Amino acid sequence: MSQKFWLLGLLGLLLVTSYVAAENDDDKAETVEEDIGKSREGSKTDDEVVEREEEAIKLDGLNVAQMKEIRETGEKHAFQAEVNRMMKLIINSLYRNKEIFLRELISNASDALDKIRLMSLTDRTALDSKEEMEIKIQADKDNHMLHITDSGVGMTKADLINNLGTIARSGTSEFFEKLSEMSASDANDLIGQFGVGFYSSFLVADRVVVTTKHNDDKQYIWESDSAEFTVAEDPRGNTLGRGTTVSLHLKEEAFDFLEADTIANLVRKYSQFINFPIYLWTSKTEQVEEPIEEEGDAEATDEEKTDEDEDVEVEDEETEDTPKTRKVDKTTWDWEVMNENKPIWTRNPKEIEDEEYNEFFRAFSKEEKDPLSRSHFTAEGEVTFRSILFVPQKAPPQMFSDYGKKFDHIKLFVRRVFITDDFEDMMPKYLNFVKGVVDSDDLPLNVSRETLQQHKLLKVIKKKLVRKTLDMIKKMDTEEFMEKFWPEYGTNIKLGIIEDHTNRSRLAKLVRFNSSNSDELTSLGDYLERMKEKQDYIYFMAGPSKQEVANSPFVERLLKRGYEVLYLTEAVDEYCIQSLPEFEGKKICKCGQGRFENGRRI
Secondary structure, three states: OHHHHHHHHHHHHHHHHHHHHHHHHHHHHHHHHHHHHHOOOOOOOHHHHHHHHHHHOOEOOEOHHHHHHHHHHOEEEEOOHHHHHHHHHHHHHHOOOOOHHHHHHHHHHHHHHHHHHHHHHHOHHHHOOOOOOOEEEEEEOOOOEEEEEEOOOOOOHHHHHHHHHOOOHHHHHHHHHHHHHOOHHHHHHHHHHHOOHHHHHHHOEEEEEEEEEOOOOOEEEEEEOOOEEEEEEOOOOOOOOOEEEEEEEEOHHHHHHHOHHHHHHHHHHHOOOOOOOEEEEEEEEEEEEEEOOOOOOOOOOOOOOOHHHHHHHHHHHHHOOOOOEEEEEEEEEEEEEOOOOOOHHHOOHHHOOHHHHHHHHHHHHOOOOOOOEEEEEEEOOOOOEEEEEEEOOOOOOOOOOOOOOOOOOEEEEEOOEEEEOOOOOOOOHHHOOOEEEEEEOOOOOOOOHHHHHOOHHHHHHHHHHHHHHHHHHHOOOHHHHHHHHHHHHHHHHHHHHHHOOOOHHHHHOOOEEEEOOEEEEEEHHHHHHHOOOOOOEEEEEEOOOHHHHHOOHHHHHHHHOOOOEEEEOOHHHHHHHHOOOEEOOEEEEEOOOOOEEOOEEO
């Protein structure tokens, strides 16, 4: 009987042992499986793979799921045919100097900030969504992306489609026409002149993403690879407050534009006089003192110590009362202002170097070459204002085809606040090539542009601007005037004589014509110096060429008698001279009109 109970007990013990061993094996199996799932070297679960992909493909706060949602729900649009054609030119052949993309994007950001500031003058709530007015540039080297953010007016959904998908046909056709006429080296500035600067992004980027928030609409995302574009509501909601972020997925050959030094140099080169702070996300490394971490007291390995060793230990403890430090390199990241220079026109002209003027001109005018001439002055009297006026080396490509249309070459500031460059009458039509800034403390700031345009002081400012411009041209070196200014702007001076009765006498001193006296152009003043004694008239003859005019019998008769004749060979010349009946007391007469000199009919 006892043997039977012993066998039953042994059997029960075996069953219990087997059960416990099985549980332990299950625990080990579960533990091993969990460790493998978490290990980067082991087989990953589907959830972990998706999570890591989302981390790797983030776009300015958008994860994979959100990007997928945008691309599935977004409205797809095709670019206007002219835009497609233009972008192919830009990407493939137009620009060798790819760095201008940053100049154009910063310029667009500045324009957007100007607009919201102008709106805030009449609508105090315009800046409620975001008071800061700034431009921020941040490079993401890990994802090869460059972000340019402004807190400007932003764009509505309709603005995104209309502004970034189409171009005015007149501007596009003019763009292509001028491009065909210009050499590659002279074509660098066309984008800025024709208002298509945004598309220069594709010089350096395979894909461009625009995130924007307007006060009157939700936040939207515009995305394009230059073939088509998508517009969708931002699934993150309003993250900007107000403004626009342009995110560029840079091409491999454009990775240099992710370097902080490269960006800083470009900002200083093109945009240092932008009227809003431009911040760059940059790092700074400096040496700092850092306390050395104390390790725990080591356990004694030798139980037997001499008295001398104990004394030394006591002395060491006394010297260790002062905390130990070491110098280490510490890197900190922060926003750094790139354009701290104050507006150049507010400074004393005697303190400004020529290169500073040239840099300012290139920055605000988008010209690549230095100006031909400049005038920096302060006008006082009925209205006080500061101004800098420039004559570019090259005439605008659309100067005469768009003659009579308003140009945005003169920017008006009131107390250093940009107001507009959209005034029609800031400069007369014939001086539409002059570029510059005007800043007055006497004009009202908190009125609409339309009201300001009718302000009586603007007429006074215009009058002084015209006279300062003509004085600036008159003071030019004679050689520079004849070789550089006159070939570009001579027709403008002749049109001014026709149109501007008030300044006709000033313009008459600048005009040049061909003459029988020389193969070179001559002024009316030089003609007077060469006149015969008691000569009463300045003689001219109009015709298609110098040769045909010289062969006229009326001209030949005057030449035989020693009189000089002006040859009017350009279409505008005869209209110009007819608007100028006399010059410094001498009447201007066409050959063959039966005039008398010294009692003789000629």
